[in-house]
Amino acid sequence: MLIGELSRRTGVSPRLLRYYEAQGLLEVKRGPNGYRHYDEDAVVTVRQVRALLKAGLSTEVIRAVLPCARGERPEFDWCAELWDILNGELAAMDERIDDLQRMRSTLAGYLAKT
Amino acid sequence: MLIGELSRRTGVSPRLLRYYEAQGLLEVKRGPNGYRHYDEDAVVTVRQVRALLKAGLSTEVIRAVLPCARGERPEFDWCAELWDILNGELAAMDERIDDLQRMRSTLAGYLAKT
DNA sequence: GTTGACCTTTCCATCGGTGTGAGGCCTTAA
DNA sequence: TTAAGGCCTCACACCGATGGAAAGGTCAAC
Numbered sequence: 001m002l003i004g005e006l007s008r009r010t011g012v013s014p015r016l017l018r019y020y021e022a023q024g025l026l027e028v029k030r031g032p033n034g035y036r037h038y039d040e041d042a043v044v045t046v047r048q049v050r051a052l053l054k055a056g057l058s059t060e061v062i063r064a065v066l067p068c069a070r071g072e073r074p075e076f077d078w079c080a081e082l083w084d085i086l087n088g089e090l091a092a093m094d095e096r097i098d099d100l101q102r103m104r105s106t107l108a109g110y111l112a113k114t
Numbered sequence: 115m116l117i118g119e120l121s122r123r124t125g126v127s128p129r130l131l132r133y134y135e136a137q138g139l140l141e142v143k144r145g146p147n148g149y150r151h152y153d154e155d156a157v158v159t160v161r162q163v164r165a166l167l168k169a170g171l172s173t174e175v176i177r178a179v180l181p182c183a184r185g186e187r188p189e190f191d192w193c194a195e196l197w198d199i200l201n202g203e204l205a206a207m208d209e210r211i212d213d214l215q216r217m218r219s220t221l222a223g224y225l226a227k228t
Numbered sequence: 229g230t231t232g233a234c235c236t237t238t239c240c241a242t243c244g245g246t247g248t249g250a251g252g253c254c255t256t257a258a
Numbered sequence: 259t260t261a262a263g264g265c266c267t268c269a270c271a272c273c274g275a276t277g278g279a280a281a282g283g284t285c286a287a288c
Contacts, residue, residue: 002265034254093214
C-alpha cells in the first residue's frame with residue numbers, strides 16, 4: 001500500500017511515517033516511481049511504534065526493541081541486553097512516579113491542613 | 115543573596131535560576147545595580163521546583179502547583195482545580211506505565227517461547 | 229586605576245517528535 | 259491537454275529544559 005493509505009489506516013501522518021523509516025523503525029520498498037510501498041505488516045509495526053513511543057521510549061530504544069517485539073530472531077544474549085534496557089526505562093519511570101506521588105501526598109497534606 | 119550564592123546553595127546554574135524566574139516560578143527583587151537579590155525562601159522554592167521537574171511536571175504546571183506547595187493561600191476551589199491537574203498528570207503517567215508494562219509482558223512472552 | 233570576580237542581557241544551540249510549506253514528478257480522468 | 263490529487267525531497271520551525279558564548283556594567287581589593 002502507498003503511504004497515504006497507511007497513514008489513513010494508522011492515523012499517523014505521512015510525515016511521521018517517513019520519519020520512522022528514517023529512524024530505522026519501518027521497512028519499505030520503493031516502486032519504479034520512487035513511491036513507497038508498504039506491506040500489510042507495516043500497519044502492525046506502526047501501531048507497535050506508537051504504543052512504545054506513548055510509553056515514553058525513544059526511537060533509538062524502539063529500534064532495538066522492535067525486532068524482538070515482532071517475534072523475529074529472539075536470540076538469547078541479544079534479548080537479555082534488551083531486557084536490561086527496558087528495565088532501566090522502567091526503573092526511571094518508577095522513580096518519576098515515586099517523586100510525583102511524594103509530591104502528591106505533600107500537596108494532600110497542605111490541602112488537609114485547611 | 116545574589117544569584118551566584120543561590121546557585122551554589124542549590125546546585126542549580128544561574129542560567130536556570132533566571133529561566134525559572136522568567137517562567138514565573140521564582141520571585142526576585144533587584145538592587146539599584148540591576149543585580150537580583152533573593153531571600154532565604156528562594157532556596158526552598160528552588161528545591162521544590164527541582165523536585166517537581168524531576169517528577170516530570172512542566173514549568174507551566176509547576177507554576178500552578180507552587181503557591182499551594184508553599185502553603186500560601188490554600189483556598190478551596192482553587193486547590194481543587196490543582197488537584198485535578200495533578201490527577202491528570204498521574205493518570206497520564208499511569209497510562210504510560212501500563213503501556214510499557216504491557217509491552218514488557220509481550221516481550222517476556224517472546225522470550226519465554228524460546 | 230587596574231585587575232578579577234561577579235553580575236547583566238541577548239542570542240544561538242541542543243535533542244526528539246512533529247508540523248508545514250515549497251517546488252517538482254506521476255498518474256488518472258475529464 | 260490540462261486539472262486534481264497523490265507522491266517525492268528538502269528545509270525551516272516549534273516546544274521545553276538547559277548549556278553556552280558574547281559584550282558589557284559593577285564592585286572590591288590591591
